[in-house]
Amino acid sequence: MKRALERGRELIAPGASVLEICEEVEDIIRKLSDGPAFPCNLSVSYEAAHYSPIPEDPKRLPEKGIVKLDLGAHVDGRIADSAISVLLKEVPKHEKLSQAVKEALDRSLKRAKPKLPVSAIGTTISATIKRKGFKPVRNLGGHGLAPYLVHSGVSIPNVPEALPWKLEPGRAYAIEPFGTDGAGYVVEGKEVTIYSLHPRPPKGWEERAGEAKELVAVIYERFKTMPFSPRWLVDVYPYQRLKELLDKLVRAGALVDYPVLLEAKKGEVAQWEHTIFVKEDGIVVTTL
Ligand code: MN
Numbered sequence: 001m002k003r004a005l006e007r008g009r010e011l012i013a014p015g016a017s018v019l020e021i022c023e024e025v026e027d028i029i030r031k032l033s034d035g036p037a038f039p040c041n042l043s044v045s046y047e048a049a050h051y052s053p054i055p056e057d058p059k060r061l062p063e064k065g066i067v068k069l070d071l072g073a074h075v076d077g078r079i080a081d082s083a084i085s086v087l088l089k090e091v092p093k094h095e096k097l098s099q100a101v102k103e104a105l106d107r108s109l110k111r112a113k114p115k116l117p118v119s120a121i122g123t124t125i126s127a128t129i130k131r132k133g134f135k136p137v138r139n140l141g142g143h144g145l146a147p148y149l150v151h152s153g154v155s156i157p158n159v160p161e162a163l164p165w166k167l168e169p170g171r172a173y174a175i176e177p178f179g180t181d182g183a184g185y186v187v188e189g190k191e192v193t194i195y196s197l198h199p200r201p202p203k204g205w206e207e208r209a210g211e212a213k214e215l216v217a218v219i220y221e222r223f224k225t226m227p228f229s230p231r232w233l234v235d236v237y238p239y240q241r242l243k244e245l246l247d248k249l250v251r252a253g254a255l256v257d258y259p260v261l262l263e264a265k266k267g268e269v270a271q272w273e274h275t276i277f278v279k280e281d282g283i284v285v286t287t288l
């Protein structure tokens with residue numbers, strides 16, 4: 001995980017191909033684990049999250065902005081999820097924002113312990129980011145991890161929010177503060193570059209899926225219920241056809257799609273993330 005992020009950091013530069021960076025770091029993850037737990041996310045500036053390159057993606061990194069590199073790896077479905085922010089150009093405001101979010105993560109990790117209410121982490125993150133003059137992104141946050149599931153259903157807020165959960169021994173969680181100089185919340189963009197199988201699809205999805213049904217078996221075999229990139233299925237169908245089938249499966253309820261998330265006022269966004277495992281007597285950061 002750390003090696004993949006470090007290699008990604010080296011490759012991130014103005015003009016670099018987003019596709020080439022992601023394919024290289026995904027290859028590193030394949031060598032060191034059972035494979036990616038979700039596609040390499042490389043989101044730039046006001047793209048807060050969920051941009052992963054599409055097949056033959058021509059996108060290149062711009063001259064300046066904050067790049068969020070968010071990677072996942074798994075071993076037997078046990079997931080590690082970690083992200084860093086990298087500046088394309090030394091802009092003091094970007095540096096200050098990235099450092100504020102990194103400090104929010106560091107302070108959350110210091111505070112994390114068994115049975116801590118998740119709302120306490122939201123309070124720590126929010127206060128740290130606000131003290132530096134920025135806003136936490138209120139509708140993004142951390143999450144519980146479960147076997148082959150990146151989101152277990154438990155949320156870890158980035159703002160003081162009264163949620164019912166505590167950090168439970170025996171469980172893993174991703175803690176991921178996001179900060180911005182924009183509105184402080186994200187909206188869904190039009191682009192979709194990441195999908196996953198619905199863990200409990202609604203009744204009747206098979207009939208609605210029609211000829212797209214066969215693709216579900218391939219997806220389950222390769223990725224179980226973890227998010228995947230259409231890049232990882234272009235050996236089955238050419239991309240245009242694949243995209244039609246994936247969209248059909250989303251409409252049928254068999255697939256979840258993850259639109260690119262954009263800062264509502266196009267503010268710059270920084271993100272830092274680690275995964276923790278909670279033991280009876282403390283926590284271990286699994287992505288160092
Ligand atoms: Mn992540």
Ligand code: MN
Pocket residue numbers: 081142143174176273
């Ligand atoms: Mn995460």
